[in-house]
Amino acid sequence: MNLRSPHLLGIEPLASEEITLILDTAESLAQISQREIKKVPTLRGRTVVNFFVEPSTRTRSSFEIAEKRLSADSLNFSPGASSLVKGETLADTARNLEAMAPDFIVIRHSEPGAPHMLARICRCSVINAGDGAHEHPTQALLDAYTIRQKKGRIAGLRVAIVGDILHSRVVRSNIFLLRKMGAEVVLSGPPTLIPQGIERLGVKVEGRIEAALEGVDVIMMLRVQLERQTRGYFPSLREYFRLYGLTAPRVRLARPDAIIMHPGPINRGVEIDSEVADGPWSVILEQVTNGVAVRMAVLYLLSGGAGGGAEEEIRNPEA
Amino acid sequence: MGLLLRNGRVVDPSQGLDESLDVLIEDGKIARLERRLTAQGVASIDLRGKVLAPGFIDMHAHLREPGEEWKETVASGTAAAAAGGFCSVACMPNTNPVNDERAVTEFILGQARKSGRVRVYPIAAVSKGLSGEELAEMGDLVDGGAIAVSDDGKPVASGRLLRLALEYARIFGIPVIDHCEDPDLSDGGVVNEGYISTLLGLKGWNRTAEDTIVARDIAMAAETAGRIHIAHVSTEGSLELIRRARAGGVRVSCEVTPHHLTLTEEACLTYDTTTKMNPPLRTGADREALLEGLKDGTVDVIATDHAPHHSDEKNVEFSRAPFGVIGLETAVSLALDRLVRPGMISIGRMVELMSVNPARILGVPGGTLKPGAPADITVLDLEREFSVEPARFHSLSRNTPFGGWSLRGGPVATIVAGEIVHSSLD
Numbered sequence: 001m002n003l004r005s006p007h008l009l010g011i012e013p014l015a016s017e018e019i020t021l022i023l024d025t026a027e028s029l030a031q032i033s034q035r036e037i038k039k040v041p042t043l044r045g046r047t048v049v050n051f052f053v054e055p056s057t058r059t060r061s062s063f064e065i066a067e068k069r070l071s072a073d074s075l076n077f078s079p080g081a082s083s084l085v086k087g088e089t090l091a092d093t094a095r096n097l098e099a100m101a102p103d104f105i106v107i108r109h110s111e112p113g114a115p116h117m118l119a120r121i122c123r124c125s126v127i128n129a130g131d132g133a134h135e136h137p138t139q140a141l142l143d144a145y146t147i148r149q150k151k152g153r154i155a156g157l158r159v160a161i162v163g164d165i166l167h168s169r170v171v172r173s174n175i176f177l178l179r180k181m182g183a184e185v186v187l188s189g190p191p192t193l194i195p196q197g198i199e200r201l202g203v204k205v206e207g208r209i210e211a212a213l214e215g216v217d218v219i220m221m222l223r224v225q226l227e228r229q230t231r232g233y234f235p236s237l238r239e240y241f242r243l244y245g246l247t248a249p250r251v252r253l254a255r256p257d258a259i260i261m262h263p264g265p266i267n268r269g270v271e272i273d274s275e276v277a278d279g280p281w282s283v284i285l286e287q288v289t290n291g292v293a294v295r296m297a298v299l300y301l302l303s304g305g306a307g308g309g310a311e312e313e314i315r316n317p318e319a
Numbered sequence: 320m321g322l323l324l325r326n327g328r329v330v331d332p333s334q335g336l337d338e339s340l341d342v343l344i345e346d347g348k349i350a351r352l353e354r355r356l357t358a359q360g361v362a363s364i365d366l367r368g369k370v371l372a373p374g375f376i377d378m379h380a381h382l383r384e385p386g387e388e389w390k391e392t393v394a395s396g397t398a399a400a401a402a403g404g405f406c407s408v409a410c411m412p413n414t415n416p417v418n419d420e421r422a423v424t425e426f427i428l429g430q431a432r433k434s435g436r437v438r439v440y441p442i443a444a445v446s447k448g449l450s451g452e453e454l455a456e457m458g459d460l461v462d463g464g465a466i467a468v469s470d471d472g473k474p475v476a477s478g479r480l481l482r483l484a485l486e487y488a489r490i491f492g493i494p495v496i497d498h499c500e501d502p503d504l505s506d507g508g509v510v511n512e513g514y515i516s517t518l519l520g521l522k523g524w525n526r527t528a529e530d531t532i533v534a535r536d537i538a539m540a541a542e543t544a545g546r547i548h549i550a551h552v553s554t555e556g557s558l559e560l561i562r563r564a565r566a567g568g569v570r571v572s573c574e575v576t577p578h579h580l581t582l583t584e585e586a587c588l589t590y591d592t593t594t595k596m597n598p599p600l601r602t603g604a605d606r607e608a609l610l611e612g613l614k615d616g617t618v619d620v621i622a623t624d625h626a627p628h629h630s631d632e633k634n635v636e637f638s639r640a641p642f643g644v645i646g647l648e649t650a651v652s653l654a655l656d657r658l659v660r661p662g663m664i665s666i667g668r669m670v671e672l673m674s675v676n677p678a679r680i681l682g683v684p685g686g687t688l689k690p691g692a693p694a695d696i697t698v699l700d701l702e703r704e705f706s707v708e709p710a711r712f713h714s715l716s717r718n719t720p721f722g723g724w725s726l727r728g729g730p731v732a733t734i735v736a737g738e739i740v741h742s743s744l745d
Binding site: 012090109112131134135172195197198 | 520
């Protein structure tokens with residue numbers, strides 16, 4: 001089996017079998033990162049452009065490591081150094097990148113739909129590394145990988161996602177993925193940060209965090225961005241923490257074996273108490289580890305690697 | 320020099336006519352309208368099987384001249400109008416410089432005399448520089464040829480200024496046309512706020528930003544006895560407010576666009592910037608409500624909001640693209656294929672919406688084929704297939720979401736003051 005599209009623009013267009021394929025492939029590839037020599041020749045001779053038009057440390061590093069472990073040649077291209085500041089349009093930048101014949105463009109952009117525009121223009125594979133408040137598919141995949149690793153399954157689990165739902169690409173990708181894979185999803189956050197019509201995606205919305213956390217298997221916390229307060233979505237960070245901050249007593253409302261996730265970077269004392277972030281429930285750093293394997297799987301599958309073939313590839317360490 | 324139009328089906332609701340009649344044009348005016356006419360030494364055209372309507376008037380277009388001639392000019396915009404079956408176009412003042420001074424109004428009319436294919440009616444700004452702060456010199460602008468005032472593209476955000484404009488406009492008997500959007504509430508939204516904006520992660524343009532300003536405008540029109548015209552109504556709520564105000568005797572009229580009548584927010588799902596306009600495409604329920612308003616008479620006018628933009632400007636990220644679609648060359652076919660053909664409205668009602676009512680609201684000649692009226696005639700073929708090919712548009716711009724659509728029915732000849740300004744007749 002293979003992925004149907006040459007691009008990964010979002011979770012929404014994926015079938016559940018494709019999601020399973022990516023997660024299974026990631027599982028095979030994860031071993032590479034545990035070896036002394038963390039490199040296989042799978043993508044040797046392939047070029048990846050990491051085109052980050054919005055700042056990102058975690059996601060870009062994770063992609064870069066994934067690329068290097070698969071022996072791809074990668075190039076980082078970010079707006080400070082690029083011609084976007086000179087007024088070149090995204091379409092022209094894309095055509096110029098395309099002219100250098102990369103095999104992949106990994107794009108992070110502040111505008112929803114920017115990766116889709118690239119995919120229409122370029123012949124290479126386009127991977128969405130986050131487009132505005134739209135999607136962040138590899139984040140949802142690494143979250144799913146982590147949940148599967150900890151819980152053995154996704155179907156039938158109850159997952160609470162808490163925070164700024166309105167501006168979060170992580171939420172959208174996670175909702176698509178979790179619903180496709182048969183999990184229940186309940187959202188909570190200030191009503192000013194819950195977008196209209198979100199229930200139509202098959203999720204429940206609870207105004208109070210306590211109601212959302214009741215009996216859940218997984219708690220996903222979202223980062224609160226300071227500029228949201230200055231735009232008046234909530235009165236103060238202090239009140240935000242009082243109403244929606246994840247504290248140990250609140251964690252105890254969830255199932256005893258619940259896990260706590262966060263896409264990072266975390267704001268200690270704003271959306272999550274340090275005691276919780278560093279506590280036994282937390283899998284936040286494992287998410288980061290898993291991000292590399294998931295991104296390796298995505299690159300491998302989009303380069304034409306078939307499901308099941310990954311096993312074969314990794315028996316062949318760097319020659 | 321006259322012209323005899325024979326055997327056409329004359330649809331003219333201003334005279335309650337829908338029958339096969341010959342039309343004789345003399346000196347640019349309708350001379351006679353009878354069952355069988357003969358005239359010596361006059362060219363004649365057989366229009367059997369075609370519909371003749373009083374010339375269509377688009378009361379809401381952006382011709383972009385002066386200042387943005389790469390998007391459209393008076394010449395190209397009126398060529399598009401002629402090709403699209405419009406005999407007259409009213410053009411909005413958000414040019415550069417803004418049409419807030421008589422010299423600009425006169426410049427536009429000068430361009431229209433030199434290179435215009437159809438009649439051009441400048442709409443002047445309500446406020447100087449569209450700044451929403453102080454009234455432009457309405458009297459001088461009207462003397463120069465302006466037929467209405469509007470700050471279109473923006474609302475008249477200050478309620479106080481709107482009140483002054485409505486009161487002051489009473490001197491001239493002209494309508495104040497308002498683009499209803501509370502910018503504080505629409506807050507940078509680019510698509511309708513709701514499920515689709517949530518799905519796409521795009522900033523939502525909340526419907527209450529339109530409804531609250533419509534409510535304010537109605538209250539203000541009632542208070543001042545001024546004439547308010549609500550541009551491009553897009554929500555069910557706005558339309559209901561207008562319906563109730565009208566029932567209560569307030570002088571409020573309104574228009575809807577062909578795109579809000581034929582498309583919904585789902586068209587934005589591919590991030591195609593030709594579906595980005597202001598107000599944004601709304602929900603199916605809104606569209607149904609607008610169609611209901613066409614049927615029950617609440618809607619007075621179908622107007623295009625023809626808003627040309629260069630493809631370089633539109634070929635960017637969705638949020639960064641300018642708002643607007645062009646409509647002059649698709650409006651008539653869309654109305655015939657999507658409204659008249661399925662029986663939603665009659666052809667007579669369509670003529671009211673596109674000719675009779677805009678003439679009445681703007682107080683301009685036309686809207687009738689009564690003898691003595693200007694010989695402005697739109698000739699329609701209800702059966703011919705029209706495929707929308709943006710590459711062949713007369714407009715300088717191509718920003719239409721209707722490219723590739725196949726529509727049955729459309730304009731086949733446009734006659735202005737007795738002159739055939741466009742024809743695709745055999």
